[in-house]
Amino acid sequence: EVQLLESGGGLVQSGGSLRISCAASGFPLRSFAISWVRQAPGKGLEWVSTISPDGTTTYYAKSVKGRFIFSKDNSKSTLYLQMSSLRGEDTAIYYCVKEGYCTSTYCYEGFHIWGHGTTVTVSS
Amino acid sequence: QSLLTQPPSASGSPGQRVTVSCSGSSSNLGKNPITWYQQLPGTAPKLLIYNNNQRPSGVPDRFSASKSGTSASLAISGLQSGDEADYYCASWDDSLNGWAFGGGTKLTVL
Numbered sequence: 581e582v583q584l585l586e587s588g589g590g591l592v593q594s595g596g597s598l599r600i601s602c603a604a605s606g607f608p609l610r611s612f613a614i615s616w617v618r619q620a621p622g623k624g625l626e627w628v629s630t631i632s633p634d635g636t637t638t639y640y641a642k643s644v645k646g647r648f649i650f651s652k653d654n655s656k657s658t659l660y661l662q663m664s665s666l667r668g669e670d671t672a673i674y675y676c677v678k679e680g681y682c683t684s685t686y687c688y689e690g691f692h693i694w695g696h697g698t699t700v701t702v703s704s
Numbered sequence: 705q706s707l708l709t710q711p712p713s714a715s716g717s718p719g720q721r722v723t724v725s726c727s728g729s730s731s732n733l734g735k736n737p738i739t740w741y742q743q744l745p746g747t748a749p750k751l752l753i754y755n756n757n758q759r760p761s762g763v764p765d766r767f768s769a770s771k772s773g774t775s776a777s778l779a780i781s782g783l784q785s786g787d788e789a790d791y792y793c794a795s796w797d798d799s800l801n802g803w804a805f806g807g808g809t810k811l812t813v814l
Contacts, residue, residue: 591737615803617749624706625741625792631789637800681754689796690739690754697748 582606582693584614584676585594589698597664600698602676603657610634610654613679615691616661618672626672630679643669666702673697707732708793708806715812724809726793731814732804736796740769740778743790744806750785752791755777780811788813 590599602614605694607681615629630639632682649662678693709727716722726738740753751760753769756776762763769778793806 617803617805625743625789625794625805626795627805630803641802642800675748681760683760686757688709688755690751691738691741691749691794692751692754692760694748694750 581630582678584678584693584695585614586674586676586698589674589700591701591703592666594667594702594704597662597667597704598700599660599662600667600674600700602659602661602695604659604676604678605657607678608654609657609659612687614652614659614680615677616650617675617677617691617694618670618674619675620672622668623672628674631659663700665699668702668704671700671702705732706795706807707800707804708795710791710793710806710809712807713734713810713812715814716780716783717814718783718785720783721779722783722811723780724778724791724793724811726776726778726806728774728776728795730774730803732795732797733771733776735798735803738769738776738793738795739791741777741794743792746766749792785813787811 583605592598615630635652647665651671675697676695677691680687681692694699737756742752743749746810756771757769790808797804
């Protein structure tokens with residue numbers, strides 16, 4: 581079964597740092613892009629970052645660029661989001677998401693499998 | 705401000721058909737496929753539509769979608785109480801070089 585399990589969320593002070601993790605199982609991590617999507621309390625979904633299947637390319641939302649670093653360890657099937665200079669507006673549930681819905685012939689763009697999320701709260 | 709624009713709310717009675725619109729631009733919907741997500745209360749989102757109008761296995765055919773130019777819509781027919789959820793559209797944006805989400809539409813089943 582394809583699964584993504586986030587961990588590492590918690591309470592951190594404004595300006596502080598936190599690393600959240602995503603353990604992937606049930607699929608070859610080096611074959612799929614993975615993204616982080618967050619949802620602030622009572623708000624909509626916001627894309628945060630995407631890492632390419634081989635881990636060599638990362639994309640970031642403007643709101644986190646320069647503060648967040650997305651990395652992966654294929655040998656451990658684990659992904660990491662290192663967050664620094666945290667702000668109140670970073671408070672959210674962070675979802676780890678496997679991209680690519682695959683049929684028998686092709687993989688299409690899309691956020692296919694979502695984890696349950698980990699909550700990050702930044703206090704001032 | 706979201707790059708993709710959705711109405712904040714929609715509603716319908718059981719059995720009715722309701723549509724949710726999503727409006728974008730040439731850098732997202734004009735070039736890239738749209739995806740739709742359903743988020744039931746208190747749960748993680750779920751992929752509802754991919755490649756503009758395709759349903760993943762397990763998604764009932766009551767859900768359909770279309771895209772034309774820089775606009776798209778999601779239709780839900782035979783509305784059920786269990787369809788009450790937030791619905792989001794999303795597409796890759798070439799200018800942003802990232803994913804753009806709509807602000808979400810809260811569907812209420814009356």
